[in-house]
Amino acid sequence: MAISQIAFHVIFTALFIVANVVFVRAILYRLNLVFNARKAHGTENFLEHKNWEFRIKSFVLNVILQKKNFKEPLRGIMHAFVFYGFVTYLLHTTSQFISGVFGYALDDPYKFTLVGSVFGETANHYYEAALQVVSILVLVGLGFFAWRRWIQKAKGLDVHSPASAIVIGMISLLMLSTLLGEGARAVGAEYANPFHDAAPIAAGIGAVWEAIGIEYSSADLVFQIMWWTHILSVFAFMLYVPTSKHAHLIFAPFNYFLQSDTPKGALSKLNLEDETAVWGVTRTEDFPWPNLLDGLSCIECGRCQVQCPANRTGKVLNPKAIIVELKHALMDKMPEVVSIRETNPEGAADAVAALDTSVIGKYEGLSEEALWGCTTCYACVEACPVGNNQVNAIMEMRRHLVLVESSFPAELQGAFVNMENNSNPWGVAAHSRADWAEGLGVKTMAEDSNVDVLYWVGCAGAFDDRNKRIAQSFVKIMQKADVKFGILGTEEGCSGDSARRGGNEYLYQTLAQSNVDTMNGYNVKKVVTACPHCYNTIKNEYPQFGGNFEVVHHSEFINELAKDGKIEVGVAEDANAGKYTYHDSCYIGRYNDNYENPRDLVKKVSGGKLAEPVDHHSKGLCCGAGGAQMWMEEHGERVNFKRSNQLLDTGATTIATACPFCITMITDGVKQEGKIEEVKVKDIAELVAENLK
Secondary structure (H helix, E strand, C coil): CCHHHHHHHHHHHHHHHHHHHHHHHHHHHHHHHHHCCECCCCCCCCCCHHHHHHHHHHHHHHHHCCCCHHHCHHHHHHHHHHHHHHHHHHHHHHHHHHHHHCCHHHCCCCCCCHHHHHHCHHHHHHHHHHHHHHHHHHHHHHHHHHHHHHHHCCCCCCCCCHHHHHHHHHHHHHHHHHHHHHHHHCCHHHHCCCCHHHCHHHHHHHHHHHHCCCCHHHHHHHHHHHHHHHHHHHHHHHHHHHHCHHHHHHHHHHHHHCCCCCCCCCCCCCCCCCCCCCCCCCEHHHCEHHHHHHHHHCCCCCHHHHHCHHHHCCCCCCHHHHHHHHHHHHHHHHHHHHHHHHHCCCCHHHHHHCCCCECCCCCHHHCHHHHCCCCCCCHHHHHCCCCCCHHHHHHHHHHHHHHCCCCCCHHHHHHHHHHHHHCCCCCCCHHHCCHHHCCCCCCECCCCCCCCEEEECHHHHHHCHHHHHHHHHHHHHHHHCCCCEEECHHHCCCCCHHHHHCCCHHHHHHHHHHHHHHHHHCCCCEEEECCHHHHHHHHHHHHHHCCCCEEEEHHHHHHHHHHCCCCCECCCCCCCCCCEEECCCCCCCCCCCCCHHHHHHHHHHHCCCCCCCCCCHHHCCCCCCCCCHHHCCCCCCCHHHHHHHHHHCCCCCEEEECCHHHHHHHHHHHHHCCCCCCCEEEEHHHHHHHCEC
């Protein structure tokens, strides 16, 4: 072997080893920090087959097929160009690594190719030709993202982002070096073979090289320069990416594969009887590890920020900042925690406790004002392309503020006291819970428990005058369909949704366990409710307390009655003259994927016509009342006013809702615009009851 060949082999192999060692160590270092945090709810049975099946499906859909990215079609396509470009390049770059390590690259970089060695030289020529097309598509994608960030200056993106410039520059260099190198190979006789026509891009670039004076004799030098440019760019990319926000390339796949198959609408259950349990979180090491993995996975694309109703109305909450600040906390605080645990295992607990690892109020994005601005609408989680869950992290910190520091908005104190004393947030006497049903012939479970379905009325249906009419309309529908149902009456308590989302896990568990015991005492099998918040908590969270019921939202229940022919819904008299629109409830939509049942009912009443607001279905804008916001004061622009204006902009004369909180908030918004006389706001149960044949 010639001296130059030996030198080449040694230099390349050294660079290869260093780049890979640094790359792997950076990844393992960060994963070690993450997994030194608290175990997460839902990951205890990691090896169960059903969890593996769920995780594999999550990985395939969202990593391989890019499902979440395509929720924004144009951006999804452009990201697919870049992502699938990387996938396509894997064989090409691996071939280059092998050629370099074994010294082939000095004489002929194409002496060895993975595609050629497995499928033959013909297949390799076509692969390389396809790679050139892919390179162009990657450059198109990069150009699009550069335009969005620095020209369009899209909301949610940091226009002063050197990391983005570095990565876009690196990837562009990877693509250009390949294209220019292939063009150099096409100069002169190199491509005078049957595959010349299969590589028109390289042939075209080769023609440009020839036009500027590069001849066949010097084209090989150009190719070698481009080859080294490409491979050194790959090594630089490996060194830089794990330490940057573009580490999402590595950690987002972990994020999707390690997801739990617990329901979207279920928060974790605290063990309140365990003296060592963590009651909410402010210390970095106490966060469940998925919250910290979210930080590493975040690409800072701002999709969550753009969709957040609080952020859209000028509040300080920024869900992107929540996740980014958790990443900063991970890298700032956890190294010392891990070091103590590894060097002094026996005294680690006391030593770690002495550290200042708290995050609330210590990082700009994690202020108490920001945490209390969340409506828990799940829009941020739905929008995130890398599988982050901002809501869970916020709820962990809210629990700490309430249970440990007793620090929460003063107005929330009244709701907590009312739920504790009267089992409803309004504070109305509990003995009047069944008064709404007087004269309707509705029996309680105590009077007759031999029923097919329990109607869970909820606090709004029982105590709020506007929502009492909805409960009465729903009863009318069930009686028309001869449904055998009962209510709990005064035995029904608050479902506890506002307590749990308000951070008061202790109060929530008291309410939930009482309700579960009552329903189990009557051997309840099926529950129907008109409140999405009650629906979500009974369906997805009561199983944590032994409450395993079939739970149906009234939109689905009524729609099934209509489909089965048990009721017949006519077209409303004003259907021809008016226009109907529908407001999506977050807790039956994003949380439970129930979008079409309520729409089906509205279409029956409207004669098939439905005008969608600008934000609808999975992008529907929250009414602003979720996450216990119903009981708190909102400052600045009100979310419900913004949403009401979107609905009014459709020109609708009837706005349909399917949630007691939503109907209250949207009605207030329509009143604010002075249109309450000309625009009706009604629950779907009212619309159906008014138009029963």
